[in-house]
Amino acid sequence: MLETRNLTKSFGPIQVTKSVSLKLEKGERRVILGPNGAGKTTLFNQLVGEIIPNAGSIHLDGADVTALRVADRARRGLSRSYQKNTLFDALTIRENLGLAAAVALGKGQGLWSDPLQSPEVRETVREVAALVDLAPNLDATVSAVSYGIRRQLEVGIALATRPKVILMDEPTSGVGPEMSKGFHRLLKSLPRELTILIIEHDMDLAFDVADTITVLNYGEVVFDGLPEAAKGSQLLKDIYLGAWEDA
Ligand SMILES: Nc1ncnc2c1ncn2[C@@H]1O[C@H](COP(=O)(O)OP(=O)(O)OP(=O)(O)O)[C@@H](O)[C@H]1O
Ligand SMILES: [Mg+2]
Structure with a gap:
């Protein structure tokens, strides 16, 4: 592989x-x-x-x-997570996962459009959140969550590209x-x-x-x-x- x-x-x-x-x-x-x-x-x-x-x-x-x-x-x-944090702090976990999924699904056109409008993106976010155990934290702002959760999110972002x-x-x-x-x-x-x-x-x-x-x-x-x-x-x-x- x-x-x-x-x-x-x-x-x-x-x-x-x-x-x-x-x-x-x-x-x-x-x-x-x-x-x-x-x-x-x-x-x-x-x-x-x-x-x-x-x-x-x-x-x-x-x-x-x-x-x-x-x-x-x-x-x-091929997808990677980084040794250092590379997250959008001001956004929620859902939005971070949504952006990653949107880019991977080719739905990232136009920064003004909300990727979470897409049912495919929402579905990917749901699946990935379950995989990395972040379903209860989806609406938390990244800057407000613990370091451990941030690391989980990084793996989630890597997985959001399927x-x-x-x-x-x-x-x-x-x-x-x-x-x-x-x-x-x-x-x-x-x-x-x-x-x-x-x-x-x-x-x-x-x-x-x-x-x-x-x-x-x-x-x-x-x-x-x-x-x-x-x-x-x-x-x-x-x-x-x-x-x-x-x-
Ligand atoms: N862009 C670069 N230019 C010059 N030297 C570099 C560069 N990147 C890494 N190095 C050097 O290459 C060597 C290997 O670095 P690397 O970061 O790959 O190690 P690592 O095994 O990941 O270490 P760590 O466990 O500390 O993360 C080090 O001596 C480092 O200083
Ligand atoms: Mg290293």
């Missing part, structure tokens, strides 16, 4: 992505682990098309999308342990046919949600396999300096 072949990217003299080859099957839930600065976000930015790789290729659902723009990849079913593949960059960053648990549940309840790639620092989440795990270190894939195998790996223990002992 999503594949990279020998993806390579440098910023000046520093190689941040070193010949990364990944393959996600349809419905696979894969977590990318790796220390700060390992190149996780940079890899995502290449997958979605915000950064152009120096070499290698990206394939989405069988097609080479390496040269496609962000919007064209999105149209083919993607085949969703990329999430640290969806639980800055969220407390309770909220984080709720997030695990939410992720696990997403449709099984959706292919999910998550960047995560939280080991518990990684082992709880992942079918497979990829570990990046200095831009390089140093582990690619099942969570059980990751737990026992000496290499990973060294990278994380013991953080795995409790996992």
